[in-house]
Amino acid sequence: MTKEIKTEILINARPESIWEILTAFDQYPNWNPFIKSISGDQTVGTKLVVRVEPPEAKGMTFRPRVLAFEPNKEFRWIGHLLFSGLFDGEHKFELIDHGNGTTTFIQSENFKGILVSLFAKQLDNNTKRGFMEMNVKLKARAERS
Template identity: 75%
Template sequence: MAKEIKTEIVINAKPEKVWAILTDFKSYPNWNPFIKSIIGDVKVGNKITARIEPPKAKGMTFKPKVLTYETNKELKWLGHLLLAGLFDGEHKFELIDNGNGTTTFKQSEKFKGILVPLFKKQLDNNTKKGFEAMNSKLKELAEQK
């Protein structure tokens, strides 16, 4: 069973500015309404510790493996709930330079595993709302100054 959530927002700032905010993980507790913390050396192949708190849902801490870290373009990781194959999430942040001083920020996650059907409603509601809240806050911060 698989499920994907996709969100995107156009930000009136260059990818470099958006990326600087997105990858300033120490500041997440101060502004990010969805991902409360990312701890660790965020490099391809490394495991990090991430804490998510979707709106109106129980938060969770997990240790995903970084799959992609391409400056000003993409950050992707793969996390598991308990064991691989039960409930796996491949989370991706993508920045697209629109060439006019704006950036399209895409946040998506592909969920796979036997427990996905049990979480479908929560993913469609709480998790997607968490993505959208984070996207809006990132836009607000990047467009300041």
């Protein structure tokens, strides 16, 4: 089973400003209502420690591996519940530069594994809401800078 959640928001800021916020992991607790913390090296192939707390759902801490880290464009990781194939999530932040001082921020996650169907309702509700809440806070923070 596979499932994708995808959200996007137009931000009145350049990609560099948004990227600076996204990669300042130590500041996440100050503004991010969904991803409460990220620690670790952003180098491709390394592992991060990520804490997510979707609205009205139990939070979880996991250790995803960085798949892509392209400044001002894309940050992507993959995490697994217990082991690969059970419940895997490939999370992606993408910045689309419109060349006019605005940027579309896309946050998405592709889920795969035998347990995805058990979590589908929570993903559609709580997790997607968490994405949208984070997007709104990121926009506000970037536009304030």
